[in-house]
Amino acid sequence: MFRATLKSLLARKLRLILSGLAVVLGVMFVSGAFVLTDTLGRSFDAVFADAYEGVDVNVSAKPTMEVGDFEGEAVAAPVPAETVERIQGVPGVADVTGVVAADGARLIGSNGKVVTSFGPPQLGMNWVGASDLVQLREGREPQADDEIVVNASLAKAGRVAVGDRVGVLTLEPKREFTIVGISGYSGGRDSIGGVNEIMFTTPVAQQLMLGQGDAYTNVTVTAADGVANDRLRDDVAAALGADFEVKTGAEVSADASATLKDGLSFFNRILLGFAAVALLVGTFLILNTFSIIVAQRTRELALMRAVGAGRRQIIGSVVLEAVAVGLLASVLGLGAGVGIGALLAYVFGNISGGLDLAGIAVPPAAVIGAFGVGLIITVVAALLPALRASRIPPIAAMQDVATPDRPLTKVTVAGAAVTATGATLLFLGLGGHAGGNTLVTILGGVLFAFIGVALLTPLVSRPVVALLGGIFSWWIPGKLGRLNSGRNPRRTAITAAALMVGIALVTGVTVILDSTKSSISGLAQDQIKAELVIGGAQTGPRPPTFDPAVLEKAAALPGVALVGGAYGDLAQVGDERTWVGANSDVLTLTQIFGARATAGDISRLGPDQMLVSSDVAASRGLSVGSTVPVQLARAEAKTYTVSGIYESDELLDPVTLPVTAAQGFTIPQPIAGFIQLTPGAEPADVLPRVETLLADSPEVSVADRETFIEQQTKPLDDLLRMIQILLLLAIVIAVLGIINTLALSVLERTRELGLLRAIGLGRAQTMGMITVEAVVISVFGALLGVAVGSGLGAAVVEALHDEGITDLVLPWADMGTMVGLGALVGVLAAVIPAVRAARIDVLGAIAHD
Amino acid sequence: MTATVGRQAQAAARASEVWKVYGSGEAQVVALRGVTCEFEQSRFTAIMGPSGSGKSTLMHCLAGLDSVTRGTVSIGETTVTGLGDAGLTKLRRDQVGFIFQQFNLLPTLTAKENILLPLSIAGRKPDPAWFDTVIETVGLQDRLDHRPAQLSGGQQQRVACARALVSRPQVIFADEPTGNLDSRAGAEVLKFLRNSVREHGQTIVMVTHDPTAAAYADRVVFLADGQIVSELIEPTAETVLDTMKKLDSQVEVGD
Ligand SMILES: Nc1ncnc2c1ncn2[C@@H]1O[C@H](COP(=O)(O)OP(=O)(O)OP(=O)(O)O)[C@@H](O)[C@H]1O
């Protein structure tokens, strides 16, 4: 039995390779994800181990606010300067250094543009002297308040050199400095992990990076000879009390690395998501291939049964074939995954500005994942065909069985049930009734919906294929092709369903993003009563900001009626973390954003007062006069009194604080400015004047409202393009499926093709016939995908209605493109099978047994 | 060879000095050894001979389905030998019709569509009067909308005959068309093959093993070992059987 299986495997290698390829790609993503995160993880470990090399014990203050993974940066509370002296007094301490190091020091390069970062922080620090790790490559240390040292990677990125006068943006607006030195790191490195650093004198660093003098972000301690780090840690902790976090250098470096690795799990999830898509499509292909193989081998399998093979042996032989395919696919996928993982790690290292990559290794998780996924998917997909094979009666060997046209009732009932399950899961997930498992429930719903629709596809395929094929019926090869595609509804259905998955995902994502975009811009268009807007496109983790002085100057310009500068941050409001905003002029709320008061007065705001939205008021039981403690990132906790409540609106912040509170925000500078003009003033006249005001704020520009809205929604377009390109992969895999199905059809119908050729069908006509068959199948799949995708997308949009996505946009043009792409995919997939069909030797075909 | 009957101008198909050799070296098989033979227009010719004598090979060569090793083949005015794929396709569309022993119809098409398929492929319109005549001749009036799976073997074969007749080819080649049918169904098929020759002047060349079937033909050509060895005009089942016996004994003696 084993040998027979092996032989039949070899006889069908091309077909199996085609269907196995999908599994290879899926496995590649799975193992690639693990290799990537492993490599980057070890690289981060190395970076932080380096950065904390000379630190025995590190002291920092507990952050005033806990901040979650995707919520923004945690701002550690500054360590008071006198802490340094206190630590100095601890026995066993050799040396204590107060360090200022905070993200957000942005250098304006020689081209006038801000040097941006795609991940690693842009640290503003105090110069604490050279060490084993940090050395001055050129120049000298900063001595005056307007002198800085930059590290070599920043000097290169900004194209600046010693002696240059440069602008730097920090917590404060642009200030000018002279570069007096350029630093580098041991081993000739320009940067550690791609981090850019600007080093000021200590008082300047304290002022610009912490917003207060006499404080540090952390204090590093070196132990005297013979004192163990953890003993010293305990001693320092005991001396300082509970307000401080005291850790050894190794602990801090491990913690810092772990935080970044958490961030990496995001990449991991994306890659695993694509793996899931590839594997789902792959499952369809494998299922189809094995079904066809079993159908073709009906006689052979029946003969085996007739000569005494048991059902189990038959199942075994099919499953064995699947195991072999799965194993091979896993090995190839693992190899490709290591390659892809290494490549992505390299790309990541480069984008993030020169992360020194640790060596590529294959973690056990990658191997286990690869073989687990590859084998399980293949075997599960082959199980159904295997069961069918075992039901072939021995008598079939004696009969000339054409594959019987089994009724579709069972499949249809199953399909309806699975689709209903999917719909229910989606309803639960999207409706927020799934408890804590919203994402899992939604994904499960999508999966079930796909499988359910795939099961229903055979039923739909008859009428749809007939309708589609009608287009080609005027042409006889077209008619024949159409009839062929309707011949085996199951096969057509699975092949089309494989294509459906990719196209449905693209369509669904497009519907969601287009609807989001349209809702946002619609809202902004209708409600923002400002002719000009100051803002910039966010490229890194921080939003672009500008000098608050611009707001006042702009307000004084002729033709300007009102200027509202917007600040925002996450804050602890009462016992919940909430987004809070502040406006340079509280009138912005009513005059520009059209806020309507439901209680109290929202047109003025005292320094101890706050305004809240009606939603917040309702959910927290607040009314005018309620008091709420608010903890901001950079300020002492303070209690505010609610003085007004406005009707909730997507454009309005849930909580509005007085502008004075913005000094305590993580980013204490405005991120957008709205300029309302006096009646009759021309935006085109005012715009250049505002532009000149922005000379020292290179991160932002002023534009009319439409341009601003476009600028704000552009990231959505970019995201959409990226997702579409990645999902193209699923479509490519589906093409393999179509090629596979067609190649098998051509093989099965060799005699028929011979007959057709014998009665005068030309080569070109034969190719036309096969191509039409392919196009009908693929367009059918594309239509299914567009339909299912629109449905899923619309469901999500509906669920997000309360989040402000009120417009449902069906991207007709994109959907048309998708169907066109379907047709193209069909034509491409048909090439090889069509050429094969045209080459069939007429005599050989009809004389063939 | 002595098997030439009738004047040259009237030949619908002709083979001259046709050799067909399969394989090479030890595996070489000579299927046809210099066959020269003419098939007159409007006549029904049967080809007979023992299994492996080269009947099918000869027919395939005549129909342009297979190339000859040496010699020439022509259909009507067209020299088949040396035609490329496009030429052969055109030949099949316009000048020859086929009826095979089995698997003659496309399962996806109805009887009517199957019958009209060669015309559709060639992009020609059927002559309605002729179409009705053919349908009547084969007796399929009320089966036209059925698919092959819904037809009996005999009915299927009649559809295949109608398909071959409807485009009025120069010559129809039939390889054991009654091989899969019982004697009654076979007789029906043979009857209207003969009728189409008698009444409509169709030319038919048929390979058969069955002396009764051969008796429907106007002439029988006997092949043995790749050569034409005998011929009967106006055969009856008895004369055919006699000739076969004679040839058998010759072969045995020859061996
Ligand atoms: N493709 C081929 N390759 C090699 N030899 C072949 C091939 N086709 C036919 N032959 C040989 O040529 C000879 C003639 O075969 P052919 O099929 O013409 O016989 P036939 O008279 O039709 O026999 P039957 O009555 O059994 O159909 C046989 O010996 C056969 O083995």
Ligand SMILES: [Mg+2]
């Ligand atoms: Mg034969």
